[in-house]
Amino acid sequence: MTAYKASIERLAEMIRESKYTVVLTGAGMSTESGIPDFRSEGGWWRRINPATVATVDALENNYELFKEFYKHRFKSLEPCKPNIGHLILAEWENSGLIKSVMTQNVDGLHKKAGSQKIHELHGSINDVLCHSCGDKHTKESFINEESCKKCGGKLRPGVVLFGESLPILAWENAYREIETSDLLIVIGTSLNVSPVNSLPLAAGGERVLINMESTSFDNKFDPIIHDKAGLVLDEVNGLLAI
Numbered sequence: 697m698t699a700y701k702a703s704i705e706r707l708a709e710m711i712r713e714s715k716y717t718v719v720l721t722g723a724g725m726s727t728e729s730g731i732p733d734f735r736s737e738g739g740w741w742r743r744i745n746p747a748t749v750a751t752v753d754a755l756e757n758n759y760e761l762f763k764e765f766y767k768h769r770f771k772s773l774e775p776c777k778p779n780i781g782h783l784i785l786a787e788w789e790n791s792g793l794i795k796s797v798m799t800q801n802v803d804g805l806h807k808k809a810g811s812q813k814i815h816e817l818h819g820s821i822n823d824v825l826c827h828s829c830g831d832k833h834t835k836e837s838f839i840n841e842e843s844c845k846k847c848g849g850k851l852r853p854g855v856v857l858f859g860e861s862l863p864i865l866a867w868e869n870a871y872r873e874i875e876t877s878d879l880l881i882v883i884g885t886s887l888n889v890s891p892v893n894s895l896p897l898a899a900g901g902e903r904v905l906i907n908m909e910s911t912s913f914d915n916k917f918d919p920i921i922h923d924k925a926g927l928v929l930d931e932v933n934g935l936l937a938i
């Protein structure tokens with residue numbers, strides 16, 4: 697048996713035996729839905745690394761660029777649908793195999809796939825609000841470049857920008873879920889972004905990583921499966937169904 701096959705079988709066995717499995721996902725979860733991650737060259741926008749535009753600094757000091765970037769992002773996310781990996785996680789939650797999903801993704805695809813207990817650690821691009829007073833607005837208002845009707849402030853998507861703190865409730869819930877877990881499955885993240893990259897260290901039990909490439913935290917996981925999330929989840933799902 698190949699090492700890959702052995703890891704797939706082991707993960708299926710771990711899921712079967714675990715009483716409290718939770719999942720933490722990152723941008724690699726959604727690349728198979730056609731949404732590029734931030735680290736790969738394919739994820740760059742007009743040769744600008746999005747991580748330099750998704751910032752408080754750009755929002756406050758370069759609003760034209762910020763708006764252009766997020767208008768482009770809204771448009772490019774429109775046709776994207778959950779992939780097989782999102783659907784399998786929703787099915788696993790439904791059948792009691794996993795308890796919740798913590799995600800760094802802002803694309804809303806876990807929700808679209810049918811997952812219910814989701815902790816969005818970096819917010820959601822589907823919520824638009826005023827940067828000054830927090831009043832809620834529609835996506836259309838942002839796209840039409842309107843200002844806040846209440847205070848005249850700048851509109852922005854409800855995502856956590858680089859330079860901002862994480863939503864406290866989502867963070868506390870995620871921390872508690874991971875601490876309680878006896879199995880944590882981390883999927884599609886470089887674990888480069890702080891503080892989310894510290895969450896796996898709080899895990900109460902075993903930790904598994906499914907990611908295309910190595911991360912600097914690989915020694916904290918066993919097994920590590922370096923392959924596509926959708927493919928791996930599909931294979932594990934096949935074994936769980938037997």
Ligand code: NAD
Pocket residue numbers: 721722723724725726727728731732733734735736800801802803804818883884885886887888889906907908909923924925926
């Ligand atoms: P990242 O871009 O730093 O890392 C993604 C990782 O996923 C990489 O290590 C890559 O090798 C791996 N990967 C890519 N495709 C994969 C696949 N099909 N299967 C398995 N692994 C795959 O992403 P991050 O760690 O989530 O951090 C980036 C930040 O940017 C986050 O804060 C996130 O909010 C944001 N972001 C979100 C989205 C989204 O909502 N879909 C997309 C891009 C970036």
